[in-house]
Amino acid sequence: MTENTAQLRADARRNREQIISTAREVFLEQGTHASLEEIARRAGVGIATLYRRFPDRHTLVRQVALENMALVRAEMDRATAEHPDAWGALAQLIRRMVDLRLGVFMPVLAQSLEGDLRGEGGTLKVRRNELLERMGALIRAAQQDGQLREGVTPIDIMLGTIKLSRPLPVIGAELNELLIAQQLELFLGGLHAVALDAAEPLDRQRLTLDDLDRYLKAAE
Amino acid sequence: MTENTAQLRADARRNREQIISTAREVFLEQGTHASLEEIARRAGVGIATLYRRFPDRHTLVRQVALENMALVRAEMDRATAEHPDAWGALAQLIRRMVDLRLGVFMPVLAQSLEGDLRGEGGTLKVRRNELLERMGALIRAAQQDGQLREGVTPIDIMLGTIKLSRPLPVIGAELNELLIAQQLELFLGGLHAVALDAAEPLDRQRLTLDDLDRYLKAAE
């Protein structure tokens, strides 16, 4: 991002992206203390390749965080462009953020990313605050339209989104997808100020015990 | 539980309970692969004490799971006794289950607890199915009363509850409590078929960025 990633060889850039994308998932599952060797393994890359591109763990975390923020910013632009109403934009943004797996965002939110803030001009903190501020504006607008419940803050949304997208262990990817989809709808429904149609079923696939067992088997 | 825990010496029984209770939390945070030494440490107990009582990891997981099931069963009794209406009972049950930290329940749900099912007569599986069946009855009753949205299954509730109660890393216990409280209300609100009062704010403390930073500092 801030690096001269442009002048990398094609395969190198491909690997770099693969590592970041894998790291996003692993960090989401296990936190930023996850094993770097596992990240390399799952990215289909040698451990040396990871270290060459990201000299230490902190650098990797930071890059993932920066990329995440850029993605969120882009989704904000898209959402506000495509939806004239604030609630519509916010809802789409939340959906997209869940898709993006923003796990590493949490340390950023919490300012616990060492080495930033002090030194480096605090790029991450500045961008974090910009993001939260923009989301705050969206929230206020949606509330003035009477479309969003009162008492909701950007932190609520960010933490809620992260928690939502964090997969449960053991139960495999597909089942997690379904669960996330369901809880996302509940989350949005709970945030939306407009009364629910009481009789309306949740719009998603039903989960049964059989599903659970089947997915479990497929996952491992 | 199935053991002769009654004839343990008083201090031994105290330690045993302390271990199980700590294990419940640690398993919730880190999964059932968590370090046994950390569990002993956080339980304020020597590592040997843990091994004496639970010869291997699987035994410990199993005991925690059994105790969890017993607790859930008790809460079911209480909830149905205290609430004549099915929805009221279900809502209370969910609240209590979140308090109980049912993390280890997940492997049980998923039948991935080795050593049970095959051999041992499948105690865990039988009890699991009883529990899910009872919850299914509660769900059907609440739906017939028009109080619970259609399309909800016991698995939804169990997995949702587990996911809800699972703390996010980095942000400390207190902040997690607040987040859990908020999302619990959203979850229940989403499940409840009765139309929300649109203007009603979420009934909980607002989270601001300052809160986050403050709690973060306090947590470590």
Add this chain to the structure above:
DNA sequence: TCGCAAGTGGAGGGAAATCCTTCGCTTTTC
């Protein structure tokens, strides 16, 4: 097509975490 700079994967040493046992000391209980 060829040559070389850029890139790669894996072996492996060292440090740390984890598992699990052994053993001398402490606490409960009768």
Add this chain to the structure above:
DNA sequence: GAAAAGCGAAGGATTTCCCTCCACTTGCGA
């Protein structure tokens, strides 16, 4: 107050993880 029951800490074996070094491979400009 003594015996039985329980305790924690030390430590050896094993695994995991971090990170570097180096011989091989690959993309790409000439």
